[in-house]
Amino acid sequence: MPIDTLAHEIGRIARNDGPCLTELPDLTLFRSSLKTEPTPCIYALGLTVVAQGGKQVTAGEQVIDYGPGQSLLTAVDLPVIGQVTRADLARPFLGLVLTLDARALVQAAAEMDRPPLPRDPAPRAISRCETEAPLLDALIRLVRLLGEPQLIAHVAPLIRQEIMLRLLCGPHGPYLRHLLAAGSPSHQIARAMAWLKQNFTGDVRIDDLAASVHMSPSTFRQHFRGLTGMSPLQYQKQLRLQEARQLMLSHDLDAGSTAARVGYESASQFSRDYSRLFGAPPQRDIRRMRHPGEGGVEPAMP
Missing domain, CATH: 2.60.120 (Jelly Rolls)
Known part of the structure; x- marks a missing residue:
């Protein structure tokens, strides 16, 4: 076969x-x-x-x-x-x-x-x-x-x-x-997602983002969730946290400075969000990523 x-x-x-x-x-x-x-x-x-x-x-x-x-x-x-x-x-x-x-x-x-x-x-x-x-x-x-x-x-x-x-x-x-169809709602949402990926560290006004793709805020949120399974702010948060993890792994940054670099105003809020997504506070998570045998983390498919 x-x-x-x-x-x-x-x-x-x-x-x-x-x-x-x-x-x-x-x-x-x-x-x-x-x-x-x-x-x-x-x-x-x-x-x-x-x-x-x-x-x-x-x-x-x-x-x-x-x-x-x-x-x-x-x-x-x-x-x-x-x-x-x-x-x-x-x-x-x-x-x-x-x-x-x-x-x-x-x-x-x-x-x-x-x-x-x-x-x-x-x-x-x-x-x-x-x-x-x-x-x-x-x-x-x-x-x-x-x-x-x-x-x-x-x-x-x-x-x-x-x-x-x-x-x-x-x-x-x-x-x-x-x-891929230019002008379709899905294509417009994909454009907004691409913008968010480039600008996720800043404050995002959903009304402005919706207007940029010629949608009302309610229609924009509906299409965004229908396409991705999450809200625009949830999408932005996950982009911030994924970037934070890579920064700490690659550049040996502490949690406080990393939080500021990815757009968080509160280091404690960053730590709470990080723990919810990755299952451990930042320092512990990075430690087990670097030493998987100690934390039981196996390599995952990209």
Whole structure:
């Protein structure tokens, strides 16, 4: 079966637990011999495929379980909580993440002769579908290409283009095309989310943000929650906390100075929000991230 072939190819390259970076910057393989703890992270625009084992992703109020042969398409940058739910030494979790290029997707969608989008399905920032055999075949060829480094620069762009076209034409297509359609409510919300990602440290007036995408505040909030499963302020808070965690890991900053850098006026409020999201106060969380064996934290799929 194609999914077994993909699992074999991933397992042949990803020999150790955790993310496996490849010669293709947009392709990351993953292996885990153990179930993992729920881990907050941000999914960028991309395709995540489970080849073996199982995973659960929580995005706002949406909880998604998926296993071998199933894929998630994330159409916007979205804070989620991910967890490997099925894995052991005999049959480790195996999967991949392929980051997609937004401009290339927009261009590919514009050049395709597709029927008008239906009102349903309701646009979502993240969708789960069965991965069709032709798409799996393209992903297998992309992974196998890692064994032919002399061909990567010439062949990888062709396979990427095929993958994008199959995504636009396949079960993920309606969700993805809703997000790409200029002027659609989903596209307008995606624009607002992109602005928030660049300006999350400042004070945000939702009324002004809604006006910038030509929506009333109530309509804006409704569409934002419908797409992401969370409110605009919840989205901003998660962006702040994810950035804070990376700052403390990368630059050895204390919680107080980090809180100020990501836009918090109160260090105590920052600590409370941080503990709710990551399950421990900042210093303790960073300590267990740096020494996972002491805190029971296992690597999580990006």
